[in-house]
Amino acid sequence: MLSSDRPLAVLLSRLRTEEKLLLAELERRHIRCAVLDTRSTVFRPDGPAAPYRGALAREVSHHRAHYAARLLEHSGVPVVNSAGTIALCGDKLLTTLALRAAGVPTPRILVGLTPQAVLSELPRFGLPVVVKPLVGSWGRLAARLTDADTAEAVLEHRAALPGAQQRITYVQEYVDKPGRDIRGLVAGQEILGAVYRSAGHWRTNTARDAVTSPCPVDDRLAGVLRDAAAALGPGVYGIDVVEDADGGLYVIEANHTPEFHGAAEVLGLKLVAGYVDYVLERLAK
Template sequence: MRPLAVLASRVRYEEKRIFAALERREVPYTHVDTRRFSVELGDTAGGGPFFAAALNREISHSRALYASLLLEARGVATVNRSDVIEMCGDKLRTSLALERAGVPSPRTAVALSPDEGADAAERLGFPVVIKPLAGSWGRLVAAAHDRDTAEALLEHRAALPSPVQHIVYLQEFVDKPGRDIRMIVAGDDVVGATYRYSDSWRTNAARGGRSKPCPLVPELVAAALAAARAVGGGVLGVDLVEGPDGPLVLEVNHAVEFQGFQAAHGDTVDVADAIVAYAISAAEQNDDHVPLREAQ
């Protein structure tokens, strides 16, 4: 079997688990540091390994997107694909995909300027959650319980240099039971689920959220799989909240971190092995491998 490429500029807990899973399965692999990676366009006959597939674990959204794009142009199967990374890296695009697929989500509004954002928030109804279009770990996410707070937050957003930060993405504040749910999907399978608890309304693990196992009840499994299919599939983290009428999908993440998730499940779930199994399946389905030169 041709080696798998594991793309990562930082080797964290998750990548170490993935390397160990590959070694247990005796799957040859190459760790590719994306900071030392380049491709010459038009050069399809260069030296270097024939990658059976590439497991994209790059933490930088831009490098992850363009690495998958370049590899796909050389006939290498990528996990995740560039179109999925692009979709999940933009909350508006994700929301539109969920809407098209009929996946239940919180009420959402988008304003194309901070000035319009406060009016849009008022129409949506306070409290609202103001989120950046791109980002993770709960950064630049804020709750506004009234118009004065929304205007103050949006005034700050208007002062940021990036025009993308001036696009205002708003969601209703769902009165959740002190927790939300993270589910990990690999292809057509749900690997597992955790409740995420926090003393704050933001439950991100990066902000100290605590994870406990969550039962895989049918309505959660159906919502997670529908959300994953809506954005193009692959290895994905689906964040949900328990609404009054059933689960609502908050976000779909293309770069799945799972240290807290794995700790919550212990030996009952092996996230890294499930990811590796999916990458092997992608490699086996990809018959047309073209050599790619790795920068030295």
């Protein structure tokens, strides 16, 4: 149980449905919280220890979440998810490498340190593909490349973007999914639930108005979700899985600050309770 004399820090900058649900569950359990807006919080690594028993990271900005977690951990405050987990899952290439090293099924990828390198290799790799930024969520800046002309136009645009990281080009084989993907919510090795996200667009993000419905978690899906979580280390994850035409399952991404309002609407608030159970358990260690 968390020490009652020190609050639990909650890192955020946007108070979304997910954060409201988590804060309400913590209040129901009489856990004292201090909400830290990462846009205005100042840290003193050389000052006194931070006055928190632990921290729950719900910041949507990858970089702010990562550095806030690093600073708190430096001050002796454990964070869920940890700074190491945020750094790993916030980068799509690093996530894929960790999953593939653990034998978790993922779509084929092609990576070039310049867009021009990828453009020259695409004919051998094969189309269609999806090009994604290394850091980002909600499907922003992702593009499906279906032909050579589209690929050339999109990759020329990427070459003109500012910042060296934007020019590192991560290309993922496009899996022709059945108009939906699967979002599995996993805390440690416990599967909190899974939903289908269905949409008419190839990007089936809830943030893009995908419709959620319950997804049965059979042994095969459970194995993929648990293996993916184990490959990433202790934490709470939203793991995105696609099905191919033959029923194969592939992990395409893992989110370290998962959105779950759509899942909670169809599966109930047990998701929130399970999330909080895991956070309190990790911070008590």
